[in-house]
Amino acid sequence: MDIENKSATAIADSPTTPRARAIAIALLLAGAVCAGMGQTIVFSVLPPLARDIGLSNFQVGLIFMISAMCWVFLGPRWGRRSDRQGRKSFILIGLFGFAISMLLFGASVRLGLAGALSGLPLYVLMVLTRSFYGVFGSAGPPAAQAYIADRTSITDRTAGISSFAAAFGLGAMIGPAFGAAASVIGPVAPFFAMAALAAIMGGAVFLFLPERSRPAQREARRDVKLTDPRLRPILIFGLIFGVVNAIPIQTVGFYFIDGLGFTTDQAPQYVGIGLTGSAMASLFAQLVVVQRFRIEPRLLMRMAPVLLALGHALIWLSSDFGPVVFGMVLGGFGAGLAFPGFNAAASLAVNADEQGGAIGLSGSAGASGFIVSPIIAFGLYAMAPEAPYIFSTLLALFLLGFAWRSRAIGNAGPSRMTDALEEEKPASAPYQ
Numbered sequence: 001m002d003i004e005n006k007s008a009t010a011i012a013d014s015p016t017t018p019r020a021r022a023i024a025i026a027l028l029l030a031g032a033v034c035a036g037m038g039q040t041i042v043f044s045v046l047p048p049l050a051r052d053i054g055l056s057n058f059q060v061g062l063i064f065m066i067s068a069m070c071w072v073f074l075g076p077r078w079g080r081r082s083d084r085q086g087r088k089s090f091i092l093i094g095l096f097g098f099a100i101s102m103l104l105f106g107a108s109v110r111l112g113l114a115g116a117l118s119g120l121p122l123y124v125l126m127v128l129t130r131s132f133y134g135v136f137g138s139a140g141p142p143a144a145q146a147y148i149a150d151r152t153s154i155t156d157r158t159a160g161i162s163s164f165a166a167a168f169g170l171g172a173m174i175g176p177a178f179g180a181a182a183s184v185i186g187p188v189a190p191f192f193a194m195a196a197l198a199a200i201m202g203g204a205v206f207l208f209l210p211e212r213s214r215p216a217q218r219e220a221r222r223d224v225k226l227t228d229p230r231l232r233p234i235l236i237f238g239l240i241f242g243v244v245n246a247i248p249i250q251t252v253g254f255y256f257i258d259g260l261g262f263t264t265d266q267a268p269q270y271v272g273i274g275l276t277g278s279a280m281a282s283l284f285a286q287l288v289v290v291q292r293f294r295i296e297p298r299l300l301m302r303m304a305p306v307l308l309a310l311g312h313a314l315i316w317l318s319s320d321f322g323p324v325v326f327g328m329v330l331g332g333f334g335a336g337l338a339f340p341g342f343n344a345a346a347s348l349a350v351n352a353d354e355q356g357g358a359i360g361l362s363g364s365a366g367a368s369g370f371i372v373s374p375i376i377a378f379g380l381y382a383m384a385p386e387a388p389y390i391f392s393t394l395l396a397l398f399l400l401g402f403a404w405r406s407r408a409i410g411n412a413g414p415s416r417m418t419d420a421l422e423e424e425k426p427a428s429a430p431y432q
Contacts, residue, residue: 025151028205031095037197041176043252043253045268048253049187053112063130066127070133071134074138075139076226077360080357092202096202097137100136111125141359142356158294161347162286165282165286165343172275173276173280176272226361234342234345235362241399243368243373247377250373255324256271260319277329304341305403306396313327316389342365376391
């Protein structure tokens with residue numbers, strides 16, 4: 001059977017009813033909400049707990065950095081495998097990997113708080129259990145976003161991917177409040193609650209996510225690689241943005257203690273307010289600005305650094321709670337524009353059968369910030385609590401210049417990419 005007939009068969013066998021597609025997208029977005037909740041719970045709850053069990057700021061940053069390294073190196077591999085083997089199995093690996101990691105990480109923190117384990121053994125256990133998320137949790141987002149990209153047209157691609165980012169942002173907004181409520185039960189209860197929620201979502205995806213066919217295999221497959229000239233400027237943007245975005249996420253829990261004067265008991269609640277405000281701004285950007293106005297990726301990538309620079313500058317220029325939170329809100333709004341911008345640009349730059357690999361690479365570029373930023377941020381933090389934000393402000397301004405000078409970013413829009421994609425038609429049908 002030739003490729004055209006294989007493609008036609010794949011499409012004919014797939015669930016194409018609006019209800020089936022709505023269920024599929026709803027499940028993926030619910031999973032993204034769950035992942036966003038887990039992320040902000042860790043960043044808001046862990047810093048004060050780490051102080052209680054005797055970990056330094058840098059040790060906490062190193063936990064995140066090692067997990068991010070696993071994500072960066074394995075995310076593109078999971079994405080490329082989903083191009084060949086189907087999306088659903090890798091979405092499940094991501095959700096259950098996330099659930100197991102949260103369960104084990106919470107258990108390790110509990111051992112430390114109880115005094116049952118301390119010192120190097122405790123720290124190694126925390127690193128390993130968090131890294132489990134980087135190894136297996138990284139399988140989910142590339143496959144889920146590629147699943148969405150498979151089912152959206154070029155003109156709707158940015159809005160489709162933005163919906164996934166918005167769902168993650170909604171989870172990030174809910175996360176601190178969920179964590180605060182769960183903390184009433186116990187200091188590590190938020191980790192166990194998130195593990196249970198992720199496992200429930202994994203079960204729902206297993207039972208209800210439709211995927212009945214794979215795309216036909218090409219005789220000679222070209223995997224998307226890091227050196228792909230179509231993606232290189234977009235990945236550079238994602239890496240720089242990732243550093244800018246990661247610096248406040250990783251240091252703000254300590255900054256509220258050392259820079260604003262809150263106690264370790266007060267900090268989680270006030271950090272939660274800031275993170276919730278930032279997540280709400282990000283959600284507004286993705287659900288209202290991107291979805292309603294259909295802004296092209298190139299404009300999103302040029303608007304975001306301005307807001308990031310303004311927000312981070314406001315954080316280091318003020319030592320009062322209100323202005324600092326407003327700075328976090330501005331930064332969150334900028335991040336809400338940047339995420340769908342460079343992820344959609346990567347998706348639009350490649351063919352239909354390369355979506356998983358491209359989105360895996362763009363996601364890894366953003367996650368790379370969590371590898372680089374601890375070394376920079378906590379080194380600068382040791383000099384002065386506001387120093388990391390001065391650096392991130394300057395880096396955001398550099399990113400703005402890069403976005404305006406890059407020709408590839410200037411061409412990152414459906415209207416400019418359609419002709420290029422038409423020159424190289426995909427040899428296989430998208431996943432259904």
